[in-house]
Amino acid sequence: MDFKKIYYQPIVWWSCQVGLILIAGFFLVFGIQLCIQAYSLDDPYFFILTFFSSNLIILVSVVILIGLVLNMISVYRILNKDEKNNT
Secondary structure (H helix, E strand, O other): OOHHHHOOOHHHHHHHHHHHHHHHHHHHHHHHHHHHHHOOOOOHHHHHHHHHHHHHHHHHHHHHHHHHHHHHHHHHHHHHHHHHHHO
16 A cells, blocks of 8 residues: 555645644643642532543543554654655
8 A cells, every 4th residue: 555645745644643633732731720620629519520521531632642643653654664665
């Protein structure tokens, strides 16, 4: 399979990946801040809701970050292997 045809416009693909990583990083920071602020709540019901929702935000953000980074690493390795084989 020729990955250069799939990723023909590398600037667009890499910039989209970086943009998605920045968005996932924003939600990771937002989830951490929400988790910290949950401890200042007085009502136990609101604490439980805020705590678990912040942990869900953190979990989803970390999984998306890991997936994007691993995808970028695998594409980078495949493109470099193709370039080494062509030269």
